Amino acid sequence: MDLQVLWFVLVAVLYTGFFVLEGFDFGVGILLPFIGRKDEEKRAAINTIGPVWDANEVWLVLAGGATFAAFPQWYATLFSGFYLPLLLILVALILRGVSFEFRGKVEDPRWHATWDTTAFIGSLLPPLLFGVAFANMLRGVPIDGNMNYTGGFFNLLNVYALFGGLTFLALSALLGALFLNLKTAGSVQETAAKIAARLSVPSFVLLTVFVVWTLITTRSTPAILAIVFGSISVLALLAGFIAVKAQRGGFAFGLTVLAIAMNVASIFASLFPNVMVSSTDLAFSLTIRNASSSVNTLTVMSIVVAIFLPVVLAYQVWNYWVFRKRITAKVEDLHY
Amino acid sequence: MDALGLARSQFAITTVYHFFFVPLTLGLSLITAIMETIYVCKGDETYKRMAKFWGKLFLINFAVGVVTGLVQEFQFGMNWSEYSRFVGDIFGAPLAIEGLTAFFLEATFIGLWVFGWEKLSKRVHALAIWMVALGTTISALWILVANSFMHFPVGYELVDGRPILSNFAELIFNPHVFTQFPHTVFSGYVTGAFFVIGISVFHLLKKKNVDFYAKSFKVGTLVALVSIGGVILVGHAQAQLMVKQQPMKMAAAEALWDSEDPASLSLLTISDEKTGTTSVDIRIPHALSLLSYNTLTGEVRGINDLQREYEATYGPGNYVPSVFMNYWSFRIMIGAGFLMAFLVLVAFFIWWKKKFKLESKWWYLLTAAITLPYMANTTGWLLTELGRQPWVVYGLLKTSDAVSPNVPAAFVMTSLAVFTVLYGLLMVVDVTLMVKFARAGVEDDQPAIQAKAG
Incomplete structure (x- = not known):
């Protein structure tokens, strides 16, 4: 495997980490208005992701940074091209991040309601818009011979991309419900289980259609790996659906994680060796070859990743281990 | 204003704003870590309450620092795509390494620290805040490695007119990094120290929880004493390097x-x-x-x-470059710096004389002095970045050639307006909460409450 392929895989892994990990904490934010009316219930929900959401978001920051370092042309084309959706994502993430910290700082129902709303919107928009962005990268957008995006904002709002956005949104919400089901007790857990059961069918339908749609729109002959990953994704969610019915919360969560990861993997496998497809002229597409950094930079980055990624994974796993217990609504346990 | 002017305004606003929060994060994480370490070593519960009180203020600041940092990671691509294409081979690497080695460390261990009081042993819990402090410092190192390349490009060779990484070690060991990094980090420590000193003096004047705030004051003064010296000495070396490099x-x-x-x-x-x-x-x-x-x-x-x-x-x-901006930024920065050095000596005098029963209203000036490091930090960066103009990468790429050619002015106008309003609102909320909790102070120093806190 050469360095450019390796870094394509690494970027895919980072985005996968982001969609899985931040997926469930976006989900918790999305479900905030539905998880219970009482303040303790909402607090319990927020506190389940309290120790981890910030680190989960770093997966996105790192995905962005890695794209910049390994494929600067991709970074430049993507973020300048998808300017307004990215602006919305940033605003959403800003609002969401401060919501958790600010919410509990003033004892006033209106204050709480304000930050609950921003946490909800801030959690809803990113998976939706990232879904739209990834679908567009695959489907192809107008890119000229200088690698610059030449379409407008509304180019990005096609049916396939919006469908992709809805799929990502539904999967995040489902994963959030399953996470809450594992991490809470009492009324919050019961509500979360009900929501998970209700979301699993629509999520399954959306994912199946999206996976098939992705395979048939992007190429004349789909990549074998994309078919494999896509199939695993659909089957995993089907199994997850059965696990939800059987009230096996742990299995349901694990299988949904697998479904999301394989869906992202399938997207990247369909994209390969392109990173952004040009609808103006296929020859203008950005590929892992014409968008990448020099061998020297990729080598240095590979060494750094080989040293530090295992360390990072180790302390992140430890973090999840420390906070493995369910959150009760006991006030002493809550920070937010 | 054209797209270039708007993009520059946006970068200035978002970056200066972000750097309101970064120095306090640097300083207050260190100070909180020192306090908790004293608690672990000496077993004095007051230091635990100090770590919790200052840690709470730290977290309010940290939240805004983190979310405004997100914009920094993406806006090079959004508004400066030509810049990103031009320096991507060099500039992206330190940014990615910053994410991997610093952001994960900060973000993971802050979660452990905040939620782990009952779940981790004393020592491991104190280690968590040290990891946060280390993370913020490593973060500063990598971003300044990237920034230093813009001021003094090294470790590259030009291939088809684009700089390509030739020597990674040269990039890290850029002489520019060796003054800019300690200057920035020491400034952060000074910011945290003045924050702690200023708020402690405010409460010492109210004569409540004197022991608590006297101890906080001492930690703040100690950090300030070391760091202000560092800032000034390194600043001198930095200016000498500037004469040579820029x-x-x-x-x-x-x-x-x-x-x-x-x-x-x-x-x-x-x-x-x-x-x-x-x-x-x-x-x-x-x-x-x-x-x-x-x-x-x-x-x-x-x-x-x-x-x-x-x-x-x-x-x-x-x-x-703008002579007016450079001239006055330089003077405000240095003026604020020396004023702080004087005030640190005053603070040390209070400590030395053990005069923590403050009477005179004049001491409120030490509270007002919390603003001084912010002035110095901001003008310092204005000098650094405006003084490099018209270059974005010194001698290699001009700012006017760096902007995204395909992002219309209307888009930039939109994002500029959105960020300005959003950041303005966040500032109001942040300052209001900070003042609220800083004023309210720590819970009263009574045995019952202490037992509960312990």
């Missing part, structure tokens, strides 16, 4: 239009930038040579000579 920045900062040997230091210069003439010019002879070279003589080149020289090297164009 003589135009120094010439503009000193409003030195014509080369001088021996060179004089400006006390007050008012000049017309269009004509390059001065109407008021009060200067100390020899002083600039002395500061630049540690000897009484030595040539410091002036703006007019440098402009001629750059035209010969880089072709026709205007290579003079």
